[in-house]
Amino acid sequence: MKNIGILGFGVVGSGVAEVIHMNGDKIAKRVGEEIRVKRILDLRDFPDSLFADLITHDAEEFFGDPDISIVVETIGGARIAYEYTKRALSLGKSVVTSNKELVATHGVELMEIAAQNDCSYMFEAAVGGGIPIIRPLHKCLAANKIMRIAGIVNGTTNYILTNMRDSGLSYEDALKQAQKMGYAEQDPTADVEGIDAQRKLSILSTIALDGAYVSPNCIHTEGISKITLNDIIFAESINCSVKLLARFDHPFNGKPACFVAPHFVSHNAIISGVDGVFNAIMVEGNALGESMFYGQGAGKLATASAVVGDIIDSALHRHKDAHITKWYNSDEKVENYEDIKISAVVRSNDIDSVKKAFDDYQTEDVAENAIIVKDIAHKDIDKIIGSLSGASYIHYME
């Protein structure tokens, strides 16, 4: 019997208990012994829960239990979750989490503590919810240099954008509806301003760079709160979908470039068809070429399924199989946002002036009042757009 403890009995934490209960037979068969939830630490009581008896409010009791060898951290945030994760790892207990904020902020330190104490810090569920992406990127693509990642990694914003298009709603109304459906928080800032996507991109970029840490602070981030229904209608008219993309580009002779921004994505790209709360992450390796991982990026059981997958792996290979062996603070800096080269759709009622202004760049006509400009640095497009009245741009992906 392998005993686990759960820190925080919210949506994902209770989902973990539920998945272990629901699929216990299969899990025991795989691990070779039963996985049992022994204790759950939460400030609240859950008298109606199947797991009510396991709840404790006493952190000393929780951490002092020598039976518990694997700790699930589903508190969220980077304060108490940070303290508790350090405490568990320092005791040699492996920690499995879905907490992207904590991994993105303190991953380097936490993986170091895990290594020192011969245990693992695992976080398959931190990006893409239940979608397998951390392990495939790290293990299956181990023979590749990662050239490019483009991910729809936030379900809330993708739901809002899809609903604006399908129901003809304004951004404000679509946000309200997402809140009503439980897809958006009452304070939606972290989702709609791209901060959640920024954290996930920090994790993906660090893995793509084999552990060379890319802090969220280095990732220029723009959310969807300025996207209008008109933008979306226009995008569809030129066969594009509007998607919030987390992007990592690593040219052969250049620095890695990371940013989060809304994009017009051509309908030719399979990722453009990823709608609603679904997530998808496109990864390009120099040997593999393009691949894509698609599924539910959030949700109680979906996210819990990834957490429990990590628990099983940790139970089977405690000392050997931490899937990210080491993150480290690196001197290799990512490209400055200003210098990152992009493609963009530029719109203006005075398209002739626009064409003239972008004369030195490769362009393509896409509509009466719009062109695509290719391979241009942010600083250059910002300068040119600033010099034109009534012109604007949105990132473009083919």
Place this chain on the structure above:
Amino acid sequence: MKNIGILGFGVVGSGVAEVIHMNGDKIAKRVGEEIRVKRILDLRDFPDSLFADLITHDAEEFFGDPDISIVVETIGGARIAYEYTKRALSLGKSVVTSNKELVATHGVELMEIAAQNDCSYMFEAAVGGGIPIIRPLHKCLAANKIMRIAGIVNGTTNYILTNMRDSGLSYEDALKQAQKMGYAEQDPTADVEGIDAQRKLSILSTIALDGAYVSPNCIHTEGISKITLNDIIFAESINCSVKLLARFDHPFNGKPACFVAPHFVSHNAIISGVDGVFNAIMVEGNALGESMFYGQGAGKLATASAVVGDIIDSALHRHKDAHITKWYNSDEKVENYEDIKISAVVRSNDIDSVKKAFDDYQTEDVAENAIIVKDIAHKDIDKIIGSLSGASYIHYME
């Protein structure tokens, strides 16, 4: 330094040498030591290859080399590859392969030999080429009961079907063009009659059933050679794509059902947008819900990238991390083809007779001369269609 040997220097075998050469730095950093190709066994000489000096024709020399701890089997087929794989495993050398025929035919025995000799038999590249699918299905979805798999797992047939639609070609002309492009063999039987897909489904189904072996012989298989341009034009008219699908369905209270057949796939399903030589595998877990894995299902470097990923894993975790610990012959039988319940598009110029004949089933009108029939066993639809003149059906997936 970790020495490997390659059996068979064809497309994938030479791709493996190339990927190790191309990304050697990154691979060495991951493994902690250099991975070196020491010997390549092939009957032919390759005087122009960068690796010409490593070629040997002498199997004794190859297998007798104590330095070689990992063997790559890229011979293909289930004859000499079978003998050599047994020989390598019996010597305690881990074997990594892309050979779906061998895994699907002799996987149970070969994994048993590997276990007895404390080494691994790994085959991430056997399904979906470079797409990560074996490891995600086995490891990341370990906490799930696998309810459903629907895969486009053969690039040749998907290229032919896509090209028929896009260029308005007959099946015969599209096949000829695929042969000209190198996407189809001169004898295309294994691809177009679904045998390649059948082998891959055997592997996926066995993993989905946690090692309970599903032989290719148990998988009813129909290829695409009877699909006409008219079928494809009609499918598009009702918003469907024609796809050859490998399907695994495991209802809660029933036997697993496996078959390969052409399907009309609704454009609402994201898998319907997977075109050309690309592959995609949809997997549904009881906790995760739907996920999809997409990418290049074949190709030299793509497939080699998955082989080298397994080499790295094997080098790091030789004794512990064989990702399929055990396959076994199981008494649990898959559902008889006749009893598998499906949905289908039924076409006839006398649609009124068709509707009457399927009166006991749930149906849906989709065109003047077609209906969708749902939840009907093969034996029942075959019987009813047989009793009607001029009616036909093709499987349907929503």
